Amino acid sequence: MARNKFDVDETLETEFNIEHIKRLWTYIRPYKKELFTTLLMMILSNLAVLLGPYLLRYAINSIIPAHDTLSLILVSLLFLFSIYISMICLKYRIRMMSQIAQNVILNLRRDLFVHLQKLSFNYYDNRPHGKIIIRVVNYVNSLNDLLQNGIINMMTDLFSLVLIIGFMLSINVRLTLVSLTGVPVLVAVLFILKKMQRERWQKVSRKQSNMNAYLHETINGMKVTQSFVREEENEKIYERTSNECRTSWISAVRANALLWPITENISVLTISLMYIAGVVWIANEDIAVGDFIAFASYISNFWAPITNLGNFYNQIIQATAYLERIFETLDEPILIKNAEDSYPLPPIKxxxxxxxxxxxxxxxxxxxxxxxxxxxxxxxxxxxxxxxxxxxxxxxxxxxxxxxxxxxxxxxxxxxxxxxxxxxxxxVGVMLQDTFIFSGTVMDNIRYGKPDATDEEVIQAAKEVMAHDFIMEMENGYYTEVNERGSRLSVGQRQLISFARTLLSDPKIxxxxxxxxSIDTKTEKAIQIALERLLKGRTAxxxxxxxxxxxxxxxxxxxxxxxxxxxxxxxxxxxxxxxxxxxxxxxxxxxxxxxxxx
The missing domain is CATH 3.40.50.300 (P-loop containing nucleotide triphosphate hydrolases)
Incomplete structure (x- = not known):
């Protein structure tokens, strides 16, 4: 019945589109005030950094030829102050964006968990649970770098580019045009790489999902694995799924890594053209030396944010592979839900x-x-x-x-x-065949059926299903800690605790x-007496x-x-x-x- 097993790749129900980015923005929007403040701080930081070359130009062209020592000291102090301002702004950005990123991740993970609790049994019948868990944990965590650094860096780098181009144009228009010749080439490269990068990161998400599903399945079935001496066979399967995950990751990283050397080569060629043109124009006295030195500083700063934007582009491509799965889960229809005209069921007979x-x-x-x-x-x-x-x-x-x-x-x-x-x-009180015991105390597990129940009510429910005696024989009685799925308890003990949990809710059905x-014959005879009393007045x-x-x-x-x-x-x-x-x-x-x- 399952839609796929751990070794079957998931297929996307819907392809990625710009709406996914818009939906991610809805999680960021509540923090737009903090985001805007951080953006202003980063703009101030960039202005402080970009002020440096202009001060250098002024010093070379005007102060040094005039031998004005006092002005040189003042300009130097202003330069140091700009660096200090930049450091303060960067510190604020790191702290604030870390908080925003973690809040967004918290809210996104909460929405996933809330939605998963509303989905019908069909959803869980049709897919390995490990492939569900990885979406809530790993895929959401993978968005951290994009949220913490990528978004604010993208906005500040775009602002820096506009600002730098403005400074460059104010110094020399012809040199600026020469410096921009590599940009169209870079845009074309990004367009060519996009499809390959996206496909490879999608494959990474599929293989990570497969590996997590197999790991989850193996841990749940560890007793069976050891009973049938399946360790070596399972190691081979895990090695295969792990290798598929590793090779897909390497392939995706290689695709991402192509962008950096291409950007570097384009920037080096463009800067070289700028230097050649600059030297020729200096020789022809078409540009001042101070202007050229300042321009050279700006051209270096110009390619730094472009490189950063390339990295942001890689982050977006990587994040989309995970956003697709996250929003696919959030878009899973809730099949079992209240009708629009539903009403509370009154107390029943x-x-x-x-x-x-x-x-x-x-x-x-x-x-x-x-x-x-x-x-x-x-x-x-x-x-x-x-x-x-x-x-x-x-x-x-x-x-x-x-x-x-x-x-x-x-x-x-x-x-x-x-x-x-x-x-x-x-x-309606339900005790299913597959009993489930949560990690915590025995008291907490029985009270799960009625959170506001008193200790006395819990103990009475346990007595009625013949669970009290074995609970009291445990080291801390009702406050004994039991492991996840009740591995410390026998099958019969787990069923009795689950029975007490159901009875505590006092259902009419x-x-x-x-x-x-899974209860032995002696206990079964005793519980039949309790059942006759408990079933009285209830539909069963x-x-x-x-x-x-x-x-x-x-x-x-x-x-x-x-x-x-x-x-x-x-x-x-x-x-x-x-x-x-x-x-x-x-x-x-x-x-x-x-x-x-x-």
């Missing part, structure tokens, strides 16, 4: 009805086919059937983790598509997906492969190939001797050495 529900994970491949049933408030419904028959799909649809293709799902007569997600899910699958849906655990359900629905084939109590279905009877008997014989049930 727990009546549930499926009306001709059709659902597909993949287009035109239905998993549920016209499923209809009604559950009265307080009823306990067991869903049974072979793996892949659609049991878990039914409870996922009830919580609206996915949207149905046709039909209706009603709770107390309210179509769940027309009520707000928050009001729906807050009244309770969903248990294989809630007792139970999925269990061990059919002995759902014999006391008010109704059992047998699901096969996306349809309800049988419905009734355990006794009624056993008398039918249909699909449920066959399933129960095969399981009974397996557990009791082939003996028939009586």
């Amino acid at each position: 727990g009546e549930v009805e499926f009306k001709n529900v059709v659902f597909c994970y993949e287009k035109d491949i239905p998993v549920l086919k016209n499923v209809s049933f009604k559950v009265n408030p307080g009823e306990t419904i067991a869903l049974v059937g072979a793996t892949g028959s659609g049991k878990t799909t039914i409870i996922n649809l009830l919580s609206r983790f996915y949207d149905i293709q046709s039909g209706q799902i009603l709770i107390d007569g309210h179509d769940i598509k027309k009520v707000t997600l928050e009001s729906l899910r807050s009244q 309770l969903i248990l997906d294989e809630a007792t699958s 849906f139970i999925i269990a492969h061990r059919l002995s655990t759902i014999k006391n359900a008010d109704r059992i629905l047998h699901i096969s190939h996306g349809r309800i084939t049988e419905a009734g109590t355990h006794e009624e279905l056993m008398k039918l001797k249909g699909d449920y009877y066959k399933l129960y008997m095969s399981q009974y014989k397996l557990l009791h050495g082939g003996r028939e049930a009586v």
Whole structure:
């Protein structure tokens, strides 16, 4: 079902366009006051730097020939003061732009995280999680240099260019025209290199994404890796993905590196032309020596911002490869969301009805086919059937983790598509088969189901699901730190904590997906007593492969190939001797050495 694996390159849904830069600007815009102040400081810094050659020209042409020592000292002091002003302005720029860059990155990463939490399960079903993580972390971080240095440098360098050209024109127009002859050539080179650079940086982003996806997958499956002695094979795969990342990076950097020597060569040739023309004109007394020396200083300063703008151009090309992926994620449509006319679901009694529900994970491949049933408030419904028959799909649809293709799902007569997600899910307690334990204390993990719950409420929930005793045996009881995914806990312990978390939220509709699958027989008998008390007054849906655990359900629905084939109590279905009877008997014989049930 996945759109791609770790070794399959992602394809862009939309190509980069200028709108991406405009969208990046929306994150920068809140700091335009600070940006404008920094720009003014950099303009002041550049003015201070550019004042130097003009002071030198004045000293050579006027002060030194006149032997005016006092004026020379004053000009020298003014020159030193200009350098000091430039240093102060640069210090301010570094501090302020670092703050702006980090704030923009913070906001961009926050928006990505918020958006990811709103995306449906389909999004996560269709792509490796490592390829999602790299967008939030690495790709956003890659924008730091562009934000911290590139943007403000680009604006100040453009201003410097205009200012320098103004100074050059004021000294000698003909020399200025000679000095500008290399600019059209450089623009043509940039245009030629653009496509190659962009394609190579796109490849870098794809290979980095692949490597991160494989690393994430390998870490999650480390126990399986070591159990099957797969270390050497995994090392080869990682080396291959890492080498692809390295070679693509080198290729992209080489493309970027082409710009610097080309710019340098054009600048050297242009400056050489300027010197040749200058020497000829000095010999013909068409230009003063002081003017030529000042102009020579300005021509050096002229190519410095052009080189910087070339570097900024490289940064933009590199950043676009990451911006494409970032905004592609932000543009991912939120499929499961509140309708425009949605309303809060009022406190419910727990009546549930499926009306001709059709659902597909993949287009035109239905998993549920016209499923209809009604559950009265307080009823306990067991869903049974072979793996892949659609049991878990039914409870996922009830919580609206996915949207149905046709039909209706009603709770107390309210179509769940027309009520707000928050009001729906807050009244439906879910314990999925794949239990998840967060890093933190046991207390925090149980309280996750009700953040404002007191310690006493947490402890009571744990007692009701028979988790209290093993928790108290841990070194710090409820305040024992557990690792990510609960690796310190047994599978059964993780399920009990997850069960307590669900019960603490006190839902009117309770969903248990294989809630007792990893609990030993002794604990299971004890928990059945607790379940009878807990299920009282609640509508409950139970999925269990061990059919002995759902014999006391008010109704059992047998699901096969996306349809309800049988419905009734355990006794009624056993008398039918249909699909449920066959399933129960095969399981009974397996557990009791082939003996028939009586």
